[in-house]
Amino acid sequence: MNKHGEKLVGILHETGSKELVIVCHGFQSTKERIPMVNLAGALEKEGISAYRFDFAGNGESEGSFQYGNYRREADDLRAVVQYFQEHNRLVSAIIGHSKGGNAVLLYASKHRDITTVVNISGRFNLERGIEGRLGKDYLQKIKQNGFIDVVNRRGKFEYRVTEESLMDRLTTDTRKACELISKECRVLIVHGSEDKIVPYQDAQEFAKVIPNHKLQIIDGADHEYTEHQNELALLVLDFIKEGLRPCSLHSRI
Numbered sequence: 001m002n003k004h005g006e007k008l009v010g011i012l013h014e015t016g017s018k019e020l021v022i023v024c025h026g027f028q029s030t031k032e033r034i035p036m037v038n039l040a041g042a043l044e045k046e047g048i049s050a051y052r053f054d055f056a057g058n059g060e061s062e063g064s065f066q067y068g069n070y071r072r073e074a075d076d077l078r079a080v081v082q083y084f085q086e087h088n089r090l091v092s093a094i095i096g097h098s099k100g101g102n103a104v105l106l107y108a109s110k111h112r113d114i115t116t117v118v119n120i121s122g123r124f125n126l127e128r129g130i131e132g133r134l135g136k137d138y139l140q141k142i143k144q145n146g147f148i149d150v151v152n153r154r155g156k157f158e159y160r161v162t163e164e165s166l167m168d169r170l171t172t173d174t175r176k177a178c179e180l181i182s183k184e185c186r187v188l189i190v191h192g193s194e195d196k197i198v199p200y201q202d203a204q205e206f207a208k209v210i211p212n213h214k215l216q217i218i219d220g221a222d223h224e225y226t227e228h229q230n231e232l233a234l235l236v237l238d239f240i241k242e243g244l245r246p247c248s249l250h251s252r253i
Helices: 036-045 070-086 099-110 130-134 139-144 163-170 174-179 201-209 230-242
Strands: 010-014 019-024 048-051 090-095 118-121 148-149 155-162 188-194 211-220
Touching: 010 036, 010 090, 010 201, 019 036, 019 070, 019 099, 019 118, 019 211, 036 230, 048 070, 048 130, 070 090, 070 163, 090 099, 090 230, 099 118, 099 174, 118 230, 130 139, 130 148, 139 148, 139 163, 155 163, 174 201, 188 230, 201 211
Parallel strands: 019 048, 019 090, 090 118, 118 188, 188 211
Antiparallel strands: 010 048, 148 155
16 A cells, blocks of 8 residues: 555565565556566566566556656655565665656655665656657646646547646656765666667766766667667666675575
């Protein structure tokens, strides 16, 4: 349950390890999408338990879908972390893809209990990318009508953007959040050089601000890492294992 009383649904890849890694999906995505499934599976093969879940309003979780929700998704992640901590699990790392990358960084800016964070293809400048979805003069339109309905290429309704949810995005200060991340927190920043959704330059912006980071641009990779799943998984696994105690891979619950 999150703090709004909504059930969050996920899949636990249980290996018996005390350590657990939580995997977060992106915008209009779910726990069932690549690369969430592949990353959780790769961790499981290495003997590290993983949990991939749906944020509220997405997939199988309760709640209504919202366009913004950056802080609220970080709060959902907090609820998941605390649930497993209360069940005597050590959450050793949090991974986020796309918008999920923003969620894990916002989490790290507010909380100090997890010191390994992986941001995959997150967006640094949240003002970018809005016009492509909402059209030109979106601020004027939303102030006039109170909302904008987004349709797909076939003209089918997809979701409604309210002024409140738009402002949630526009007032989420990524730079300030990254500056608040502890120097003790190790952050892996991964991005594809051929990402057409979020440009790889956003990863370079993250790297300028996050104090303790490792930046890796995967040559030729798109936003979903369609042809680079193995390369992505190896990078993430190596980074997470570096942060684990020497004996941790052998510890069991």
